[in-house]
Amino acid sequence: MFITPHTSLALWISTRITDPLLAFILGVVSHFVLDIIPHGDEQLGRHIKDKKQRFIYFIKVATVDLALAILLLYFFVAHGPIVNYYVLASAVFGTWIPDFSWIAIEYFKLNKFYWYIVYHERVHRLINWQYSIVYGVPFQIIVTLSVLKISF
Numbered sequence: 001m002f003i004t005p006h007t008s009l010a011l012w013i014s015t016r017i018t019d020p021l022l023a024f025i026l027g028v029v030s031h032f033v034l035d036i037i038p039h040g041d042e043q044l045g046r047h048i049k050d051k052k053q054r055f056i057y058f059i060k061v062a063t064v065d066l067a068l069a070i071l072l073l074y075f076f077v078a079h080g081p082i083v084n085y086y087v088l089a090s091a092v093f094g095t096w097i098p099d100f101s102w103i104a105i106e107y108f109k110l111n112k113f114y115w116y117i118v119y120h121e122r123v124h125r126l127i128n129w130q131y132s133i134v135y136g137v138p139f140q141i142i143v144t145l146s147v148l149k150i151s152f
Contacts, residue, residue, distance in 0.1 A: 001039040003062070003099060005140050006031050007069040008147040010091035011076050014083045015151050020090035027094020034143070035098075035120070038129045040136015055106060062103070069096075072144075080152060 009030045010023075017023045044061065048054040073092065077085075102120055105113045 001034050001037075001143075002041065002065045002140055003096060004065055004069045004072060005039075005143045005147070006034060006095035006099075007072050007092060008144045008151070009034060010095040011072070011080065011088070012147050012151040013091040014088040015081050017087055017091070018084060020084075020086045023087045023091040024094040027091040027096075028098060031095045031098045032123050035123050036126045038127055038131065039143075040131050040133050040139055042124060042130045044133055059103075062099075072148075076148075076151070 010027050013023055013026050013030065017026060045054045045057045048057055073088075077083075077088070098120065101113075102117060104110065105117055
């Protein structure tokens with residue numbers, strides 16, 4: 001799943017929790033819960049055969065996604081309910097760290113941590129059903145907007 005829906009869930013967590021450590025833990029757990037749901041981006045970049053080129057493609061997509069997530073954070077901080085910023089940062093970091101860890105392990109070839117890549121991919125395949133990105137992007141937008149609606 002893109003980072004933006006994870007961010008929206010972190011925003012919701014930050015409106016319900018007052019402890020930064022608990023917000024971080026719930027952020028990590030919520031990341032994996034959302035990743036269990038088929039979300040239509042599983043085949044993203046599969047058309048690129050070269051592994052290095054595919055990784056560069058992922059980084060480009062992730063950069064756009066991260067920019068949208070940061071805009072979402074900005075909007076929430078500027079217009080959302082008053083939150084504890086330490087809790088907000090902890091929840092956001094918790095929802096982002098699983099994907100950033102995956103990127104770091106792949107990019108830096110951290111073979112000792114490859115077990116994490118295997119685990120993360122297994123979470124994505126717990127419900128073994130895939131659909132096109134054409135449906136996946138609207139689905140993720142709906143998830144993001146739905147979570148934002150209950151956050152305000």
